Amino acid sequence: MKIWGLRRTFSFVIMDGKSISAKILNDLKDEISSLKMKNYTSSVPTLGYLVNSSNAGSFIYYKKKEKTCHSIGIDTIGYDVIGKNDISELYGHINYLNANTAVNGILVQLPIFPGANEAEILDKVSLEKDIDGLTRKNMGMLFMKNSEPLFYPCTALGVFELIKSYGINPRGLHTVIIGRSNLCGLPLFSMFQKANSTVTMCHTATQNLKQITSQADILVSAAGKANLIREDMVKDGSIVIDIGINKINTGEKSLIVGDVDYERVREKTKFITPVPGGVGPMTIAMLLKNLVKAWKRAQNF
Amino acid sequence: MKIWGLRRTFSFVIMDGKSISAKILNDLKDEISSLKMKNYTSSVPTLGYLVNSSNAGSFIYYKKKEKTCHSIGIDTIGYDVIGKNDISELYGHINYLNANTAVNGILVQLPIFPGANEAEILDKVSLEKDIDGLTRKNMGMLFMKNSEPLFYPCTALGVFELIKSYGINPRGLHTVIIGRSNLCGLPLFSMFQKANSTVTMCHTATQNLKQITSQADILVSAAGKANLIREDMVKDGSIVIDIGINKINTGEKSLIVGDVDYERVREKTKFITPVPGGVGPMTIAMLLKNLVKAWKRAQNF
The missing domain is CATH 3.40.50.10860 (Leucine Dehydrogenase, chain A, domain 1)
Known part of the structure; x- marks a missing residue:
């Protein structure tokens, strides 16, 4: 039932990349020191x-x-x-x-x-030292079926660590990604598709963006455009991941905001990442996680 | 207006891969012999x-x-x-x-x-001899932004030659691909996305397939499942590309059919590929086109 002026709000969860990445970094620190001790x-x-x-x-x-x-x-x-x-x-x-x-x-x-x-x-x-995951061969291994890359690109991996932390399984969900960069959009396409999500890739040439985003169970915006995603473009109870980092000027001061009109959109979502403090802090943590992975492989740990 | 029992049929065009591929092969033959003569x-x-x-x-x-x-x-x-x-x-x-x-x-x-x-x-x-386009590095170059592979995988390239022959530009259209193989679905994702189509990748874990295919301006089925695509799953006036090759038994004889219920679906489309005689014959022609490309590069033609 829809009543004019009546608005359904969800009790949304803010996905806290800041504290999750801090925990990951702490775990990495412990792992490094314990491996060094154990293995002399x-x-x-x-x-x-x-x-x-x-x-x-x-x-x-x-x-x-x-x-x-x-x-x-x-x-x-x-x-x-x-x-x-x-x-x-x-x-x-x-x-x-x-x-x-x-x-x-x-x-x-x-x-x-x-x-x-x-x-x-x-x-x-x-290939063995490509902790950013951006060599052509590693990207091919990421893209191809029945194949895994040596390293997942850091921002995309950060998104996956984040949703995993909140118990989200993308299988069977419809994921809509906006933006097709080598660092974010394209690796996320492969990762969500391999996690058995139905994936739609949108970009600057997309017509009727709103019609497509409104169908997203998971909406990932990596467009780099403030206020691109407004309230009426988001499905009730969806998961919204904001990878945009945009500098805007509001009178005297400048602010960092994402692609999503966060204050309004969040009330329609089940889970949402803030900017800053969402995906951003995860990226560095994933770079160091990849480095530790490469170190362990080189040491045969 | 929708009247019960009334059915809109389009004058659809059958995309004739058989004769288009024959022409491409003929052109290749002429090119080979003229290059050999010109360059002694x-x-x-x-x-x-x-x-x-x-x-x-x-x-x-x-x-x-x-x-x-x-x-x-x-x-x-x-x-x-x-x-x-x-x-x-x-x-x-x-x-x-x-x-x-x-x-x-x-x-x-x-x-x-x-x-x-x-x-x-x-x-x-x-890499220089990978005329099937299936090495990891070539696939990475196909996948990545601002990057081109040395060779496009043959079936996907065949689809593009076919739509080009009929003057179809996928820019801004919504393309839905079913099936995510290294040979067909994944390369087609990259090619349609780089041609500025909005692309949705569907597969066995997709929920509500019909709801998604009904929105497709271009529907590409590479699922390998006879009668997967029925009339009610296709948008009026759309373009349907059938890459399925399925053997079915009808009483005494066995037949090759695609993924699409061709007889019924075609009347809703603007363009459709038959099976056999659609994408199939294009694949071999594209392999030889890639080979001639590699030969010309090696000869500095």
């Missing part, structure tokens, strides 16, 4: 990195990852390529990190080299 | 193959490909691995074909080796 190993899990500090935003983000590494017992070693304009030097650095057995995983913090083909650069990382 | 080359485009003749169906299918090769000026060279049970010998054959500069493309006719991991075997083919 002198090996320390080590992240190899390439960063270009001329991009302030990218450098701050790298520094956050570095700090998190150090806080749980992971070493870092790498290069700042600021001021270099020789791509073959960059490839030389990647080759050095590939060959160095003390390095367990390699992070190429994008943007790394102005005007370069990023997929080409990322593809130089060896 | 002694090189003949050559297919390297691996087949296991203990599987009768697979061997007949290979023989059909071989005959088509010969009819347009393509040589074949390869191995029948019947009775061999040494996987390293199989890998040795693939390595020989990879290294042989006279071989332009390699076909591994599946099933090739009982109980083997087929993705693992296919992945041994070198």
Whole structure:
């Protein structure tokens, strides 16, 4: 029954990526120290990195990852390529990190080299150290049937850890994904499809977006557009995952918001991720989880 | 207006894969002979193959490909691995074909080796000779944004050649794909999505299949299930692509049919592919098109 002005609100659950990622990082810290003790190993899990500090935003983000590494017992070693304009030097650095057995995983913090083909650069990382999961072969293994990648791309993996934490099984549900990036949308397509969800991929050329999102049991927005998802586009009792990170100015101050009109949409949902504090914090935790996985494999743990 | 018993029928177009593929093969034949004359080359485009003749169906299918090769000026060279049970010998054959500069493309006719991991075997083919498009790296390049594979998997490419022949542009249309195989469903997901279609991937775990297929502007069925798609599951004026190949017994004789209840469904469509004579004949033509592409690249034509 629908009565004008009457509105059904659910008791929604806010998916708390901040505290879940903190717990994951704490577990990783314990795992690293206990493995080192049990196995009398002198090996320390080590992240190899390439960063270009001329991009302030990218450098701050790298520094956050570095700090998190150090806080749980992971070493870092790498290069700042600021001021270099020789791509073959960059490839030389990647080759050095590939060959160095003390390095367990390699992070190429994008943007790394102005005007370069990023997929080409990322593809130089060896498969076994590709903790971002973005080499072509790893992506093929993610995409293909009866096949698993060595590493799942971090943001997509973070979404899956998050829904798992809340006991959500996507099997048989209709998942609608907005945005088709290599980092988020495409890996999520593969992961939800392999988890037996029916998956619809929407993007900038999609007609009647509202008609499609209204059917979603799970709606994932990775469009990077504030207020894209309004109340009337969301199904009652659905699960909404917001991967957008958008800077908006409200008078004097600037705010970080997602793609979802959170205040209004949340009352229609069963589960929703906030921005910030939802998927965002999960991403770094998953990078370090992948690194520890690579370290354990290299150590035969 | 809907009147009981009144039924709207469209003047539908049958997409004639048989004659379109015959034309493509003829064009390839002309291209091969004119390139050979123009460039005074002694090189003949050559297919390297691996087949296991203990599987009768697979061997007949290979023989059909071989005959088509010969009819347009393509040589074949390869191995029948019947009775061999040494996987390293199989890998040795693939390595020989990879290294042989006279071989332009390699076909591994599946099933090739009982109980083997087929993705693992296919992945041994070198990227430049992977005319079936099924190596992991090629699949990653197909899947990823801002990226193209060296070769599109043949059946999926055949579907695209077919719709192109009839002037169909999938941009902005809603495409629903049923079936998620490496050969058909998954490559079609990537190709339709990159052609700016909104794409929904359905499969055996999909709930309310009818509700989803009824919204499809383009419906692609690659489920391998006779009569899966009935009249009431199809939108008026839609485009229906049937990739199913199913053997059914009707009294005395056995028939090949697709996934679609063709006789009834076709009257609701604008375009439809028959089975046989639709997508099927396109697949071999696309394999040879990929081979000629590989030959031209190797010859720097």
